[in-house]
């Protein structure tokens with residue numbers, strides 16, 4: 001197992017690369033979409049939040065795809081800093097919104113995605129994480145939900161406000177879109193769109209030597225803002241795998257999102273998918289509760305026994321990259337850094353222990369020694385809304 005750090009666009013510089021190396025990372029996973037551009041609802045020292053139904057920001061230039069030469073330049077910068085560039089996380093809605101929405105520019109945008117995959121292959125970047133989601137992240141609330149009153153994000157109920165035209169996956173791709181809302185589609189229609197997309201791009205991805213890795217829907221409610229979700233229960237990930245046996249059809253395995261799901265057992269889920277060798281990389285995160293009422297926690301303080309998860313991955317010889325997903329904001333002048341350093345330290349120690357043959361005693365969820373977290377469902381609502 002390899003330790004990595006996920007970096008947002010504004011973090012792609014030597015200061016953050018040094019931070020990653022110092023924390024023991026060997027790899028980085030980068031976001032090239034600038035979620036924070038004109039995003040008033042988004043503090044840039046945190047994960048993009050956007051609140052319950054506000055967009056993260058404005059999408060990029062539809063006419064400017066990521067080129068092989070700029071990707072090669074980026075890879076070299078990362079390598080000079082002593083790291084490896086493992087993956088790019090997320091496509092820009094500007095380049096593929098009509099694939100998600102089955103709009104008039106779909107054919108052009110399939111060519112966009114193919115061109116990006118070819119450019120990545122030429123640049124030696126082997127994995128593209130993506131979300132196949134119309135609503136994207138929604139329903140976020142922020143508050144002092146984590147241990148010691150650390151600010152973290154969560155959800156306190158379903159969100160059904162419709163999505164305005166010109167917006168998809170939390171971002172505005174057309175600021176001049178006519179008034180009105182996106183038409184509501186069925187779950188089956190969304191699956192049809194995913195299948196068609198994969199059939200059209202997987203052959204190119206294979207040729208380019210690039211793996212596509214699907215993130216589940218975060219948060220995993222059956223619908224979000226009236227639109228269907230694709231992977232909102234653990235078993236639905238299998239449907240994605242079963243669409244194609246291509247080695248480029250992989251998963252961006254988000255433990256926090258999977259733990260928020262209402263069905264299944266997370267440890268069995270990790271066993272099921274890691275045994276199939278379909279995990280491209282892993283988002284490492286802990287939570288308390290289940291959708292639609294949950295919050296993110298410190299890595300050692302949620303419902304999930306993360307050591308037991310790592311032991312399963314280790315047993316199944318997962319040799320890919322794991323990155324912290326989100327962390328609560330720690331009370332200091334560098335809340336993002338402190339939260340990440342805390343999570344990375346936990347992960348590094350656990351990996352070292354497993355490599356040396358330590359095996360954690362299996363613990364029932366919620367029975368972790370020293371855990372202080374409390375499910376929001378069991379909390380006094382008055383306390384929770386303080």
Ligand SMILES: [Mn+2]
Pocket residue numbers: 215218254255256257283325
């Ligand atoms: Mn995630």
